[in-house]
Amino acid sequence: MSKFFRALPEFKGKRRLGRLLFKNKINEARDIEITGKMGCRYSLPNIRENVAFSIFINGIYEEDTFRFLRDTVPPDALFLDLGMNIGSISIPLCKARPDIKVVGIEASPWVMGYLVKNISVNSLDNRITPHNYALFDEDDQELKFLSPKDHFGQGSLSLHNSSEDVILVHSIKLDTFLQKNKIQKVGFIKIDIEGYEYFAFKGGLELLKGPDAPDILFESSDRNEKLAGVEPGGSQKILRDAGYKIYKIEDGKKVLQHDILTTGFYMLFASKK
Numbered sequence: 001m002s003k004f005f006r007a008l009p010e011f012k013g014k015r016r017l018g019r020l021l022f023k024n025k026i027n028e029a030r031d032i033e034i035t036g037k038m039g040c041r042y043s044l045p046n047i048r049e050n051v052a053f054s055i056f057i058n059g060i061y062e063e064d065t066f067r068f069l070r071d072t073v074p075p076d077a078l079f080l081d082l083g084m085n086i087g088s089i090s091i092p093l094c095k096a097r098p099d100i101k102v103v104g105i106e107a108s109p110w111v112m113g114y115l116v117k118n119i120s121v122n123s124l125d126n127r128i129t130p131h132n133y134a135l136f137d138e139d140d141q142e143l144k145f146l147s148p149k150d151h152f153g154q155g156s157l158s159l160h161n162s163s164e165d166v167i168l169v170h171s172i173k174l175d176t177f178l179q180k181n182k183i184q185k186v187g188f189i190k191i192d193i194e195g196y197e198y199f200a201f202k203g204g205l206e207l208l209k210g211p212d213a214p215d216i217l218f219e220s221s222d223r224n225e226k227l228a229g230v231e232p233g234g235s236q237k238i239l240r241d242a243g244y245k246i247y248k249i250e251d252g253k254k255v256l257q258h259d260i261l262t263t264g265f266y267m268l269f270a271s272k273k
Contacts, residue, residue, distance in 0.1 A: 006036070006059045018057040026053065036060050038095040041121045043114050044086065051088050051153035061088035065267065068252055069190060069217065070096045072269075077187025078103060080214070082174075082200060084130055085111060085153055087118040089190060094127050101127050103183065107134040107169045107193075108147040108155045131181075135193060135200040136171035145169040156194035158227035174204030189216045195224025197235040201242075208242040216244070216270040222263050233260040236268065244270040 026047050034042050036059035044052040054061045073079055081090045081104035090102045106112050112132045119128045134143055147155040148165040191197055197218050222232035236246050237260055247254035247269040254269050
């Protein structure tokens with residue numbers, strides 16, 4: 001029945017109905033295998049977490065984001081997925097765009113295990129290369145990282161909850177990562193690291209100020225930036241200072257922003273083109 005429900009198109013109330021129909025499975029399922037849209041296969045720690053629940057209900061996570069990337073990433077690009085999680089963005093993107101390759105970073109070692117499995121089961125080992133680091137503006141730091149088992153999509157360097165799910169992660173600057181892996185040109189960046197985008201951008205200024213600076217899709221959340229100790233809008237400001245224009249994504253379209261957005265949550269696109 002869940003496969004049939006997943007195949008249904010999105011409709012108002014679908015998520016609420018799904019939580020009602022599959023309440024027991026959602027609460028009890030652990031290490032569940034799901035086949036989603038385009039035949040993408042996912043190994044998920046649970047299906048209560050938002051990323052996993054979306055895949056369970058719709059067969060894909062953030063379909064609007066997926067479509068935007070599918071239609072926007074340049075041909076034959078090297079796509080940087082920063083904050084890969086279990087591969088919910090890169091795996092369907094690679095299925096839809098066989099011309100691109102992905103290099104990604106995921107901070108949590110145990111989430112990385114699911115990511116590696118998902119890459120392999122989808123036969124994408126030769127197109128997606130994951131790395132286990134926490135992006136920061138300093139190299140070689142051992143940082144405390146909140147990686148909750150039940151909410152694996154919300155891992156963060158912000159320790160806003162006292163939890164046994166706090167682990168140590170190894171930091172790296174984006175510029176250092178590119179040099180270390182001999183990556184000379186990046187075609188596009190997607191980044192989602194829970195308010196720490198500012199620090200990732202600060203550690204990647206050589207790339208972002210360079211002649212081949214890539215377009216970037218990122219989230220802006222005043223709440224997450226405050227938790228990260230960043231002034232709201234800080235990630236936008238550092239990109240503007242590097243020469244980027246910032247666009248808000250509305251209904252899949254890019255709307256140029258003349259002012260820095262400091263309140264609320266937005267999906268933003270940055271480009272020098």
